[in-house]
Amino acid sequence: MPELPEVESIRRGLARRVRGDVIESVWLGEKPEPLKSPAPEIVAALEQARIAAVRRVGKHIVFELESSQRSTSSQGKQVPDSQRRARNDDSQKWNGDSQGQAQWVVHLGMTGSLVIAQPESEIARHTHAIVRLQSGRELRFVDPRRFGRLSVVRERGGFAPGGQEPLNAGVRQFARLFRGRKTPIKSALLNQKLLRGVGNIYADESLHRAGIRPRRRASRLTAEELARLHRAVQQVLRQAIRAGGSSVSDYVNAEGEPGFFQFEHRVYGREGEACRKCGSAIRRVVIAGRSAHYCPECQK
DNA sequence: AGGTTGACCTGGACGC
DNA sequence: TGCGTCCAGGTCAACC
Numbered sequence: 001m002p003e004l005p006e007v008e009s010i011r012r013g014l015a016r017r018v019r020g021d022v023i024e025s026v027w028l029g030e031k032p033e034p035l036k037s038p039a040p041e042i043v044a045a046l047e048q049a050r051i052a053a054v055r056r057v058g059k060h061i062v063f064e065l066e067s068s069q070r071s072t073s074s075q076g077k078q079v080p081d082s083q084r085r086a087r088n089d090d091s092q093k094w095n096g097d098s099q100g101q102a103q104w105v106v107h108l109g110m111t112g113s114l115v116i117a118q119p120e121s122e123i124a125r126h127t128h129a130i131v132r133l134q135s136g137r138e139l140r141f142v143d144p145r146r147f148g149r150l151s152v153v154r155e156r157g158g159f160a161p162g163g164q165e166p167l168n169a170g171v172r173q174f175a176r177l178f179r180g181r182k183t184p185i186k187s188a189l190l191n192q193k194l195l196r197g198v199g200n201i202y203a204d205e206s207l208h209r210a211g212i213r214p215r216r217r218a219s220r221l222t223a224e225e226l227a228r229l230h231r232a233v234q235q236v237l238r239q240a241i242r243a244g245g246s247s248v249s250d251y252v253n254a255e256g257e258p259g260f261f262q263f264e265h266r267v268y269g270r271e272g273e274a275c276r277k278c279g280s281a282i283r284r285v286v287i288a289g290r291s292a293h294y295c296p297e298c299q300k
Numbered sequence: 301a302g303g304t305t306g307a308c309c310t311g312g313a314c315g316c
Numbered sequence: 317t318g319c320g321t322c323c324a325g326g327t328c329a330a331c332c
Contacts, residue, residue: 002325002326003325003326006325033308033309059326107326107327108325108326109309109325109326109327110309110310110324110325110326110327111309111310111311111324111325126310143309144309144310144311145308145309145310145311145324145326146308146309146310147308147309147310147326147327148326149327181302181303182302182303183302183303183304187303187304190326192326192327199325199326200324200325200326201325202325246325248324248325249311249312249324249325250311251325268325288303288304288305289304289305289306290326291323291324
């Protein structure tokens with residue numbers, strides 16, 4: 001579900017509520033799909049760690065973890081859930097020297113959400129992870145389609161996928177990404193190895209604002225068109241972040257609130273409706289297996 | 301090598 | 317009401 005603006009909205013909510021908090025225990029569901037790292041490694045990295053910061057990298061949420069050993073009084077604390085899991089025997093070996101450098105990386109996939117909840121509140125269906133915090137709150141990962149992924153990264157340099165952060169890229173950097181690419185510009189915008197964070201909604205919205213048809217080959221765009229596209233991508237993403245993201249079906253932020261940018265969509269999800277600029281009917285076509293929406297009049 | 305397609309999952313909307 | 321079909325904000329592996 002979430003693209004960069006939705007992930008950023010979630011990140012901001014999380015940062016406000018959990019930064020500085022300490023993870024007391026972790027529960028992981030039975031189905032293994034959402035786990036990209038072994039369950040014992042995730043549990044070992046998270047339990048007793050302090051959340052030093054919550055960052056966003058593309059569509060990923062990254063929790064910076066640091067050791068809380070010295071400041072935590074562990075007297076009388078309950079048995080962590082990990083001990084109830086069959087695989088807990090492995091936990092020890094993940095408690096290494098690198099503790100304090102770990103990152104907990106969450107990708108929400110299509111339908112994932114990360115919500116702050118009170119322990120007594122009902123546990124939603126498709127909840128795959130519950131992180132209990134010292135403050136008494138819980139951080140819950142819910143994902144019906146199970147396309148989301150949880151992992152722990154301990155490498156020096158941390159989690160670093162390829163791709164440019166679209167809000168940081170300058171126009172020349174941006175233009176360079178598409179040089180020599182024969183793929184449709186729509187597909188190139190979705191390629192996370194080039195630009196990280198743009199998904200189907202914001203690719204379509206950006207192309208409309210830039211006046212470029214989604215099927216145009218990336219390599220054939222003129223310098224002027226690339227400059228317009230660069231501006232459009234940044235504008236759309238910034239506006240969407242201000243609106244709290246787009247709630248197309250069930251997206252909510254960490255506080256459970258929807259976003260409002262769906263009311264500003266000019267083409268996405270508007271097949272057959274009138275273009276807000278020229279009145280022509282918005283078209284929907286399929287490009288590389290993804291639906292693409294555009295105005296045949298405004299986009300060339 | 302680089303681009304395109306299907307598979308991965310579940311649930312909601314729609315047509316009959 | 318119930319069943320079948322199609323569609324979905326993302327990413328991979330497997331193909332050409």
